[in-house]
Structures are given as C-alpha cells and as structure tokens.
Amino acid sequence: MVRRATAFLIVGALLMALASMVGAQSQFTLPGIPNPKVATFPPEVGKYGGTYVVSSISDPRTFNPIIVQDTASGAVTNVMFDGLVEQDYITGEIEPGLAESWTVSSNGRTWVFTLRQGLVWSDGTPLTVDDVVFSIQAIFTPGVDNSFRSLLTFSGQQVTWRKLDARRIQFTTPTSLCPVGLFLRFIGFPIVPKHKLADVLARSGAEFSRTWGVNVDPKTMVGSGPFLLQSFTPGQRVIMLKNQKYWQVDKRGQRLPYLVRYIIVTVPNQDAARLQFLAKQIDAYGARGREFAELKGLEKQGDFTIYDGPETFTREFIVFNQNPRGVRAPKLSWFSDVKFRIALAHAIDQNTMSRQVLAGRATTSTSDISAGNKLYYDASLQPYPYDLNRAQQLLAEAGYRKGADGFLRDAQGNVVEFTIVTNAGNQDREAYGNIVRQDFVKLGIRATFVTESFPSLVGKLTGTYNWEAIIIGFTGGIEHGTARNLWLTTGDLHMWNPNQTTPATQWEAEVDRVFEQYACEPDQAKRKALMTQFQQVVYRNLPMLYFPYQKTQPALRNTIGNVKLGLQGATGTLGTRYYKGPYRP
Amino acid sequence: MIRYIARRIMNMIPLLVGVSLVSFLVVQLSPGDFLAEIRLNPVVDAATVDRMRENLGLDKPLYIQYVKWLASILRLDFGYSFAYQVPVWWLINSRLLNTLLLSIVSLVIAWLIAIPIGIHAATRQYSWSDNTLSFVSYIGISTPTFFSGLLLLYVAFVTGWFPIGGMTSLEFDDMSTVGKVLDVARHLVIPASVLAFLTVAGLMRQMRANLLEVLRQDYVKTARAKGLAERVVINRHAVRNAINPLITIFGFELGGLLGGAAILESVVGWPGLGQLILDSVLRKDLYVVMGSLMLGTVTLVVGNLVADVLLAASDPRIRYD
Numbered sequence: 080m081v082r083r084a085t086a087f088l089i090v091g092a093l094l095m096a097l098a099s100m101v102g103a104q105s106q107f108t109l110p111g112i113p114n115p116k117v118a119t120f121p122p123e124v125g126k127y128g129g130t131y132v133v134s135s136i137s138d139p140r141t142f143n144p145i146i147v148q149d150t151a152s153g154a155v156t157n158v159m160f161d162g163l164v165e166q167d168y169i170t171g172e173i174e175p176g177l178a179e180s181w182t183v184s185s186n187g188r189t190w191v192f193t194l195r196q197g198l199v200w201s202d203g204t205p206l207t208v209d210d211v212v213f214s215i216q217a218i219f220t221p222g223v224d225n226s227f228r229s230l231l232t233f234s235g236q237q238v239t240w241r242k243l244d245a246r247r248i249q250f251t252t253p254t255s256l257c258p259v260g261l262f263l264r265f266i267g268f269p270i271v272p273k274h275k276l277a278d279v280l281a282r283s284g285a286e287f288s289r290t291w292g293v294n295v296d297p298k299t300m301v302g303s304g305p306f307l308l309q310s311f312t313p314g315q316r317v318i319m320l321k322n323q324k325y326w327q328v329d330k331r332g333q334r335l336p337y338l339v340r341y342i343i344v345t346v347p348n349q350d351a352a353r354l355q356f357l358a359k360q361i362d363a364y365g366a367r368g369r370e371f372a373e374l375k376g377l378e379k380q381g382d383f384t385i386y387d388g389p390e391t392f393t394r395e396f397i398v399f400n401q402n403p404r405g406v407r408a409p410k411l412s413w414f415s416d417v418k419f420r421i422a423l424a425h426a427i428d429q430n431t432m433s434r435q436v437l438a439g440r441a442t443t444s445t446s447d448i449s450a451g452n453k454l455y456y457d458a459s460l461q462p463y464p465y466d467l468n469r470a471q472q473l474l475a476e477a478g479y480r481k482g483a484d485g486f487l488r489d490a491q492g493n494v495v496e497f498t499i500v501t502n503a504g505n506q507d508r509e510a511y512g513n514i515v516r517q518d519f520v521k522l523g524i525r526a527t528f529v530t531e532s533f534p535s536l537v538g539k540l541t542g543t544y545n546w547e548a549i550i551i552g553f554t555g556g557i558e559h560g561t562a563r564n565l566w567l568t569t570g571d572l573h574m575w576n577p578n579q580t581t582p583a584t585q586w587e588a589e590v591d592r593v594f595e596q597y598a599c600e601p602d603q604a605k606r607k608a609l610m611t612q613f614q615q616v617v618y619r620n621l622p623m624l625y626f627p628y629q630k631t632q633p634a635l636r637n638t639i640g641n642v643k644l645g646l647q648g649a650t651g652t653l654g655t656r657y658y659k660g661p662y663r664p
Numbered sequence: 665m666i667r668y669i670a671r672r673i674m675n676m677i678p679l680l681v682g683v684s685l686v687s688f689l690v691v692q693l694s695p696g697d698f699l700a701e702i703r704l705n706p707v708v709d710a711a712t713v714d715r716m717r718e719n720l721g722l723d724k725p726l727y728i729q730y731v732k733w734l735a736s737i738l739r740l741d742f743g744y745s746f747a748y749q750v751p752v753w754w755l756i757n758s759r760l761l762n763t764l765l766l767s768i769v770s771l772v773i774a775w776l777i778a779i780p781i782g783i784h785a786a787t788r789q790y791s792w793s794d795n796t797l798s799f800v801s802y803i804g805i806s807t808p809t810f811f812s813g814l815l816l817l818y819v820a821f822v823t824g825w826f827p828i829g830g831m832t833s834l835e836f837d838d839m840s841t842v843g844k845v846l847d848v849a850r851h852l853v854i855p856a857s858v859l860a861f862l863t864v865a866g867l868m869r870q871m872r873a874n875l876l877e878v879l880r881q882d883y884v885k886t887a888r889a890k891g892l893a894e895r896v897v898i899n900r901h902a903v904r905n906a907i908n909p910l911i912t913i914f915g916f917e918l919g920g921l922l923g924g925a926a927i928l929e930s931v932v933g934w935p936g937l938g939q940l941i942l943d944s945v946l947r948k949d950l951y952v953v954m955g956s957l958m959l960g961t962v963t964l965v966v967g968n969l970v971a972d973v974l975l976a977a978s979d980p981r982i983r984y985d
Contacts, residue, residue, distance in 0.1 A: 137943070221715075226707065347932070354829075358828055532696065
C-alpha cells in the first residue's frame with residue numbers, strides 16, 4: 080500500500096537547474112502545432128494500430144488528476160493529463176512537456192515557462208496559460224486535498240504565479256528562502272481544463288474533489304495526454320482511446336501514440352494477473368522475484384521476455400522506538416544506544432531474506448537509498464556482514480551480556496526483550512519478521528513477533544507512539560531529499576522520535592542540515608555530495624536496519640516494440656509503444 | 665398476515681439502529697483510521713493530513729458523526745466514500761447487480777438440483793447411488809470455495825474452455841445483445857458452479873435427512889396402505905412435510921445473497937460487492953462499510969421474513985395471527 084502512494088509524484092532525476100533556455104525548435108510540425116515534442120525515446124519508428132492490455136490489482140479511485148493519491152488512479156490520469164514538464168523514464172531527467180522551454184532568473188527564484196503553440200484539449204479547445212493558472216488555483220483551494228500543495232509550499236509559504244501572456248506564465252518562490260533546488264521536479268503537476276471545471280471549483284473545493292470521480296461520464300472529460308478515458312466498468316476494466324490531438328511525434332514527425340486502445344484490467348490478485356498473462360489475455364506482467372526463474376523457462380512457449388530489472392526505490396526495514404514519549408527505561412536506553420543498533424545490524428541476515436523471500440532477486444542494502452537510484456546511491460558503503468558472533472561481541476562491549484540462562488541482559492541486569500510488529504497480510508514482511516526474530520533470539524534477546532492491521536500499526540507509529548520495534552517499508556523517489564517528513568527531526572514520520580523541537584542527537588542535527596541544504600541546492604553534483612554525506616551518517620547511526628532492495632522483473636510480450644528498461648523496471652512509454660507483429664484489434 | 669408482516673417490519677427499526685450503532689463504534693473505536701496510508705507517505709506533511717481529517721469530518725466527536733450519518737441515511741443518502749469521493753450508493757449500485765446475478769443463478773441451480781437428488785437419495789437409502797451422492801456431498805461441504813474456485817480457474821487456464829476470471833470479455837462493449845448474454849454466461853460457469861456445488865451438497869443432505877424422517881411417520885404408512893401410488897406418497901405427502909426446514913434455510917440464503925459469495929468473488933475476480941466491502945473494511949472507508957452493513961442487515965431480516973411467510977403458505981398448521 081505504502082509503496083504505491085507517491086512513486087509517481089516524486090520520481091525524477093537530473094535537474095537542469097540554472098539552464099537559462101531549454102528546448103530546441105523541433106524539425107517537424109503538426110497541423111496547428113508548429114513545435115511538437117519529438118519523443119526522446121523512440122529507437123524504432125512504430126506501426127499504427129493495436130490494443131495494449133495490462134492489469135492492475137485495484138480499481139482507480141478517481142479520474143480527477145489533482146486529487147489522485149494512489150497508483151491505480153495515477154495509471155489513468157497520468158496518461159490522460161500532461162504537465163508543464165515531464166520526466167524521462169530512463170534517466171529521470173526533467174524534460175519539456177506542455178511547456179516547450181523555460182527560463183530562470185539569476186537568483187533562482189523566478190521561473191518563466193512558455194507553452195507550446197497551438198496546444199489543444201481533446202475537444203479542440205485551446206490549451207492556454209489560463210488552464211495552467213486554473214490548475215494551480217485548484218491545488219491551493221481549501222477543500223481540494225492533494226499532494227501537490229505541500230510540494231509547492233516552501234516553509235509555509237506558497238509559490239506565487241502570474242500570467243505574462245497567452246503562452247507564458249511566471250512562478251516565483253518565496254523570497255525569504257534559498258532558491259528552490261528542485262523546483263522543476265515540483266512543477267510537473269497535471270494541467271486540467273478550465274473550460275470544463277471552472278464552474279465546480281467556483282462552487283467549492285469539496286465539490287471540485289468530487290468531480291470526475293469514478294462515476295463520471297467519460298464524454299464530459301477532455302485530456303491532453305496520449306490516451307483518453309473511454310469507459311470504466313467497476314471491478315473489471317478501464318478502456319482508454321488514442322488522443323487524435325496529442326502533441327508529441329516520433330522521429331519521422333508522425334503523431335503519437337501508435338496504439339489505438341490502452342486497457343487496464345482489474346484483477347483480484349497477483350496470481351490472477353500471472354495466469355491471464357500466461358494465457359495471453361494481458362500483454363505485460365510485473366513478476367515477483369520468486370517467479371523469475373519459472374517465467375524465464377516459459378518465455379518461448381508464452382512468446383514473451385522477462386527482464387532482469389533494476390531495484391525498486393522501496394525500502395523495507397526494522398525501526399526501534401527511541402521516543403521518550405513512547406517507551407520507557409530500560410528499553411529506551413537500549414534502542415537509543417547506537418552500539419546496540421549496530422550490533423543488531425550484524426544479526427540481520429540479508430542473504431537469507433533475499434534467498435527465502437525474494438528468490439535471490441534482491442540487492443543487499445546499506446542505507447536509505449536503493450542501489451536502483453543510480454543518481455544518489457553511495458556504492459562505497461559495505462553492508463554490515465551477517466555474523467552473530469560479531470554481534471554478540473559488540474553487544475558484550477556495549478555492556479549487554481548473555482547470562483547462564485541464555486538471556487541477554489543489559490548492564491543493570493534487565494533481560495533484553497521487545498515485541499516486533501508488522502502489518503498483517505504482507506507476506507514478505509511476515510517472513511522478514513520471522514527471520515529477524517530467530518536471529519535476535521539466538522543472541523539471547525527475548526523477541527516476539529506479531530502482526531496487526533495496517534491502520535492500527537500506522538496509528539501507533541504516528542499517533543500513540545506505543546510500540547517497540549516495527550517492520551515496515553516506504554516508497555522512494557529519485558530525488559531522495561524530498562523525504563523530508565521522514566528525515567527532518569521536526570517530521571511527523573521521523574518514526575523513532577518524531578516532532579522534535581530541537582534535535583535529540585548530533586547526527587540527527589547533521590541530517591537536518593543536509594536536508595535543508597539539499598532543498599536549496601540547484602547544482603546536481605553538490606546535491607549528490609550531500610546525499611553521500613547523508614548515507615554515511617545514516618550508515619554510522621542506523622536508526623533503521625535495512626532489508627534487501629527488491630529487484631524488478633517485468634515481463635512483456637515479444638510483439639511489442641520500443642522496449643528498454645528504465646527506472647524501477649519501467650519498460651517504455653505508452654506514447655511510443657507499438658506492435659511489431661499481429662495484434663488484437 | 666399483513667398485520668404480522670407490518671409488525672415484523674416495525675421491529676426492524678430498532679434492530680437497524682442497534683446494528684448501525686454497534687458497527688459504527690467498532691469501526692471508529694478500533695485503532696487507526698482511513699488516513700493511515702497517506703500518513704506513511706514521506707512527502708506529505710502532517711498539516712495536510714490534518715486538513716484531510718477535517719474535510720472528511722473525522723475530527724468531529726463520535727456522536728456528532730453518528731447522528732449526522734443517521735440523519736442522512738433516513739433520507740436514503742448513504743454519504744460519500746472517503747477513498748473514491750463518490751456517493752456510497754453509486755459504488756454499491758455499480759456492483760450490486762453483478763453479485764445478485766451470481767448469487768441468484770447459483771441459488772436457482774442449486775435448488776433445482778439438490779431437491780430432486782435429496783429425494784432420490786432418501787427413497788433409495790443405502791443404495792449405491794445414495795452412497796455415491798453422500799460421498800460427493802461430503803466433498804462439497806468440506807471444500808472451501810476459494811479452493812474449488814482456484815482449482816477450476818486452473819482447469820480453465822489449462823484447457824482454455826472458459827475465461828480465467830472476470831465477468832465480461834474485453835470486446836464486451838462491441839457485442840450484440842445475444843453475444844453479451846452468452847459472454848456473461850460463459851464467465852458465470854466457474855463461479856456459479858462452485859457456489860452451487862457447495863449449496864447442493866448441504867441442501868441435499870438436509871432434504872435426504874428430513875425426508876427419511878417423514879417416511880417413517882404413520883401417515884406415510886397409511887397413505888401406502890390406502891394403495892396410493894408411491895410417486896403420490898412421496899411427492900404429495902412426504903416431501904410436502906419434509907420441506908419446512910428447507911424453507912427456513914432458503915430464508916437465510918436470501919439474506920446471504922449479497923455477502924455470501926464475497927470470498928469466491930475475490931478469488932475469481934467477479935466484480936461484485938465482496939471485494940468492495942473487503943477493501944473498505946481494511947481501509948476503514950467508514951460510510952462504505954456502514955452502507956453495505958445496513959444493506960446486508962436489511963436483506964437478512966427480509967430474507968427471514970420471506971421464509972416465515974412461505975412457511976405459513978406451505979404448511980397450514982403454521983399461523984401467525
């Protein structure tokens with residue numbers, strides 16, 4: 080659940096921050112659009128036609144792109160609505176989108192975006208700066224609950240905007256702050272049509288949030304992306320149709336997309352998705368680690384290829400409560416003892432986890448940043464080796480000794496005991512929990528492992544603070560420094576000791592400084608240095624003990640063209656996807 | 665009779681209020697709330713979460729939330745879903761017919777099969793056909809639907825005879841009316857036979873046991889002694905008397921029309937209420953949970969009422985006034 084929520088929001092990479100002029104004049108034109116975007120990743124020129132079918136485990140919850148919070152809805156709205164800028168799915172770089180170019184002032188605070196000329200919504204209405212202004216107004220309207228608002232609010236101050244002319248809009252970040260290093264990452268919010276939604280927004284924010292819900296009549300919607308919603312049948316499928324007025328072309332200047340229809344089938348579970356993929360009812364499948372070898376053997380028979388994809392950005396870990404408002408002595412003193420945590424890090428058997436849970440399709444972790452994040456991952460860090468003797472020795476050095484009865488006791492003679500909790504129903508985490516518990520028990524710790532419902536677990540984590548050790552996971556983005564709510568000591572998700580008024584420890588204060596500098600830093604190389612510093616601080620202090628990073632293993636039918644692996648196992652873009660051979664109509 | 669029905673319906677009101685109050689409290693007082701998912705999002709700050717809590721009305725005291733909900737339900741307004749931001753009634757309605765289709769089809773099949781074979785088994789007690797039927801029905805009773813559902817899905821995958829889950833094909837929208845009916849029917853085969861198999865197994869055992877009981881009664885002997893044809897003895901006299909407990913069961917099954925297939929729906933991807941209700945409970949989407957519980961309670965009570973009325977109709981000894 081957690082991993083879905085924001086991946087699409089905060090993904091991204093290299094930032095052409097102070098570039099003064101971006102976006103070259105294209106050599107092609109479309110009727111009415113003198114400068115269409117030439118898709119950046121089309122190694123092959125495709126053929127028109129065909130229906131591409133994928134699956135999703137949940138139904139979309141809304142078709143209103145501003146309020147989207149979950150992946151299933153994002154899978155539809157991201158295809159239907161474009162933003163000023165978009166992200167290259169392979170490198171994570173920010174590229175021109177609806178805006179063909181932008182400029183930034185020398186102090187890094189004023190940004191001017193120029194829209195492509197001749198853009199239209201799918202109903203033929205011109206897409207102008209008025210739509211951009213309308214979209215950002217919607218984002219800041221009370222009652223419209225959305226994730227873009229926090230991204231465009233800096234230390235409590237909103238970004239301001241002004242329409243310059245029909246094609247240009249200016250954004251200004253608050254002047255009391257440093258320049259916003261990641262501004263281009265935050266400005267990719269979806270643009271929604273003013274001519275369709277102005278009336279509802281005028282009524283109220285709550286009304287706006289309820290517009291274009293899953294009960295919408297698709298005929299009343301318009302879009303700017305490659306595909307448009309044609310129909311939604313709850314519990315069954317979303318059907319999307321090609322947008323004849325899309326603004327991107329291939330390298331021969333032919334209008335994209337190639338495909339006629341894009342269908343997302345709702346399946347009850349992963350196993351059903353797999354069966355339907357093998358039965359050729361769907362064309363793509365995101366396999367689990369343990370299915371990799373088996374599917375590899377079925378490639379020929381099923382006419383598909385399964386790819387050895389990179390690691391996801393999702394990290395899974397065990398965290399100990401260091402919050403005086405949540406645990407008391409002596410547990411508090413164990414958990415806040417860095418020697419204790421490092422000793423336990425030697426008891427985390429990542430190899431067994433990888434082998435038993437992920438069939439070896441995983442990479443040993445060293446920090447909060449996944450090896451799949453090529454931009455910021457610090458490959459110089461070595462994982463703490465799994466070595467129970469070493470762990471026992473480190474514990475002894477820190478004053479925790481194993482008695483004759485086999486129980487570990489701290490210097491005051493208290494038996495070390497705690498409960499590890501994770502959310503029920505997540506099989507991977509349940510397996511991790513059992514492996515961790517067994518190793519802790521071998522050290523003489525009286526560890527118990529229990530599961531409880533997800534809402535209840537989160538209630539403890541962010542509300543009552545009444546927990547000892549929790550196994551959970553977070554999604555990540557390529558710009559890791561946006562995880563401020565997790566790493567700043569003032570953060571609500573700073574799980575081990577949230578909402579601090581002053582940093583409790585030296586190293587937490589250092590992480591605070593790193594994250595503040597990162598937010599202001601427009602230079603990619605300097606941001607990389609800051610993230611390296613961050614990973615090293617985390618490595619030495621280990622507020623969380625990390626589990627292996629899962630690899631992705633996307634499987635795709637061989638008849639599909641323009642396939643290349645990208646970040647987190649993406650296999651291509653919908654705009655350039657096509658059928659090399661026969662296809663379903 | 666009409667007075668009796670009216671009284672039963674009046675009795676429903678305190679029952680519904682009670683059920684709604686208890687379930688409202690259970691959902692609200694159990695730890696955690698709908699916003700758990702968003703709270704664990706490292707880029708969303710606490711202020712945003714608080715604002716959402718306020719917008720959803722979750723910051724108000726419990727009794728105010730309950731009274732508000734009760735007031736709107738009296739106007740048949742089920743409220744809005746937190747997750748979908750669409751009316752709860754629309755969500756339920758978008759799946760209600762699918763669930764009813766599956767439940768009713770399997771119910772009809774099950775009854776049409778179970779009663780005759782139950783009679784057959786009772787009239788030929790301990791014959792090889794009775795023993796075979798008993799054996800098969802034990803398998804039916806003891807096989808959980810998720811298992812038989814998965815098994816049949818796998819058979820469908822290997823043989824290609826039936827679609828693998830779902831209710832309609834991708835091309836459904838372009839089909840003729842006849843094509844649409846056939847398409848749904850093809851998709852119905854697996855889930856309906858799984859449900860029917862389970863019901864048949866139970867019902868057939870019931871029917872057999874009841875009929876055996878009745879066949880030992882003196883009036884059956886009398887009827888036979890009068891020289892009536894065996895067919896008339898069984899169908900006119902014995903079955904008529906043996907069927908009463910089954911009518912009660914029928915009432916319960918009416919009550920289970922909406923939720924009875926929930927697990928199977930999740931297994932075979934039937935787009936019914938099951939998945940919606942399960943998700944809303946896990947996610948604590950309060951008003952969807954409340955709406956579906958209310959609907960479930962009403963069907964259960966009405967189902968029992970229907971059974972009682974049917975009992976009176978089939979058995980002249982039963983009178984309510």
